Amino acid sequence: MHSGANTKATSVSVGVATGLYGISFGALSSVAGLDIWQTMALSLLMFSGASQFAFVGVVAAGGVASLPGAIVSSWLLGVRNGFYAIRIAPLLKARGAKRFMAAQLTIDESTGVALSREETKESKLGFWWTGAAVYVFWNSLTFVGALVGQQIGDPSQWGLDAVAAASFVGLVWPRLVDLASRTIAGVAVVVAVIASPFVPSGIPVLLSGLAGIAIAIFIKPKVDS
Amino acid sequence: MTIWLAVIIGSAAVYSWKIFGHLVPQRLMNNPRLLQVSSMLTIALLAGLVGIQAFVSKGQFHADARIPAVLVAVLLTILRVPFVIMVIVAGLVAAGCRYFLGW
Numbered sequence: 001m002h003s004g005a006n007t008k009a010t011s012v013s014v015g016v017a018t019g020l021y022g023i024s025f026g027a028l029s030s031v032a033g034l035d036i037w038q039t040m041a042l043s044l045l046m047f048s049g050a051s052q053f054a055f056v057g058v059v060a061a062g063g064v065a066s067l068p069g070a071i072v073s074s075w076l077l078g079v080r081n082g083f084y085a086i087r088i089a090p091l092l093k094a095r096g097a098k099r100f101m102a103a104q105l106t107i108d109e110s111t112g113v114a115l116s117r118e119e120t121k122e123s124k125l126g127f128w129w130t131g132a133a134v135y136v137f138w139n140s141l142t143f144v145g146a147l148v149g150q151q152i153g154d155p156s157q158w159g160l161d162a163v164a165a166a167s168f169v170g171l172v173w174p175r176l177v178d179l180a181s182r183t184i185a186g187v188a189v190v191v192a193v194i195a196s197p198f199v200p201s202g203i204p205v206l207l208s209g210l211a212g213i214a215i216a217i218f219i220k221p222k223v224d225s
Numbered sequence: 226m227t228i229w230l231a232v233i234i235g236s237a238a239v240y241s242w243k244i245f246g247h248l249v250p251q252r253l254m255n256n257p258r259l260l261q262v263s264s265m266l267t268i269a270l271l272a273g274l275v276g277i278q279a280f281v282s283k284g285q286f287h288a289d290a291r292i293p294a295v296l297v298a299v300l301l302t303i304l305r306v307p308f309v310i311m312v313i314v315a316g317l318v319a320a321g322c323r324y325f326l327g328w
Contacts, residue, residue: 017307017308020307020308020309021308021309023309024308024309024312033228034228034232038228038229038232041229041232041233041236042232042235042236045232045233045236045240046232046235046236046239046240047239048239050267050271051235051239053274054270054271054274055231055232055235057274057277057278058274058277059228061277061278061281062284064226064227064228067226067228067230067231068226068231070231070235071231071234071235071238073270073274074235074238074239075235075238075239075241075242076266076270077239077267077270077271078238078239078241078242078243079242079263079266079267080263080264080267081239081242081243081246082242082243082245082246083246083260083263084246085242085243085244085245085246085247086246086249086251086255088246089246089247089251090251094247099247099248100244102247103240103243103244103246103247104240104243106243106246106247156319156323157320157323157324158316158320159290159294159315159316159317159318159319159320159321159323160316161278161291161319162279162290162291162294162295162298162315162316162318162319162320163312163313163315163316163319164278165275165278165279165291165294165295165298165315166294166295166297166298166311166312166315166316167308167312168271168272168274168275168278169275169295169298169299169302169315170298170302170308170311170312171271172268172271172272172275173299173302173303174302175264175267175268175271176268180265181264181265181268184265184268184269184272185268185269185271185272185275186272187269188268188269188270188272188273188276189272189273189275189276189280190276191273191276192272192273192274192276192277192281193276193277193280193281193286196277196281196284196285196286197284197285197286201284204273204276204277204281205270205273205274205277206270207273208269208270208272208273208276209266209269209270209273210269211269212265212266212268212269212270212272213262213265213266213269215265215269216261216262216265216266217262
């Protein structure tokens with residue numbers, strides 16, 4: 001049983017914690033070559049952490065030539081938001097303009113808090129409060145991060161290239177819950193590294209994704225119900 | 226292609242999944258197998274990005290100070306250290322290896 005106040009408090013603390021990643025996103029985006037407004041546009045419009053990190057990560061590695069790869073990578077990483085939306089839509093029963101707002105706020109955190117509540121009323125409250133809190137903190141701290149990133153001359157001197165790698169470690173590690181997911185992650189790393197010298201930048205990550213799908217389909221890891 | 230155009234197209238592409246999930250009839254997409262493949266796709270893409278960011282530089286395999294930083298990042302993630310602290314420590318490890326060891 002969760003009370004309304006409890007749900008709101010959870011939502012805001014999740015918003016603050018998630019927003020803090022925004023600093024590292026803003027800084028990485030700046031050193032990848034995006035200006036402050038392009039960086040802010042990603043946080044305001046794309047508003048999906050993994051997709052945004054992928055976009056600037058691919059651009060950082062390959063420059064303007066890799067922009068199509070950056071688009072496809074961020075698009076593919078957004079697919080899970082679609083599945084969240086399918087689970088969350090019947091709880092929200094949003095109509096009209098509210099539905100389009102709900103779609104924009106459908107991310108890992110808002111879905112996670114909503115689905116952790118027992119009553120539908122609390123789920124709705126958790127979804128909207130978490131979505132709004134993450135949106136506010138993520139965007140304000142992206143701005144702070146972008147300002148910091150602008151001041152940094154040589155990113156590698158400050159270890160910012162390692163920050164990018166560490167960000168993806170932090171995003172993927174909690175998902176490695178069984179043998180199938182660990183195998184896929186291991187293969188994906190190897191595929192991306194081996195493919196890099198032979199294909200244009202932006203493509204190796206997509207090949208990793210293809211390899212992951214192939215393994216998921218053919219090895220058919222056990223379905224957890 | 227300009228960065229601005231890519232930002233707009235990429236954002237619209239990510240939004241397309243979100244709005245699709247809210248508009249599509251429930252029964253059509255409620256397939257656990259599809260969900261599973263999509264979660265594996267997420268893992269593969271993120272892991273691929275780890276590979277690129279940790280081991281590749283200018284399109285070639287390149288081992289440098291990022292590797293100890295990533296090992297520290299893995300360790301801190303296992304220890305459930307908050308994301309922000311984890312990435313800052315990883316950055317400091319890489320910066321320190323470069324400054325003190327010249328890696």
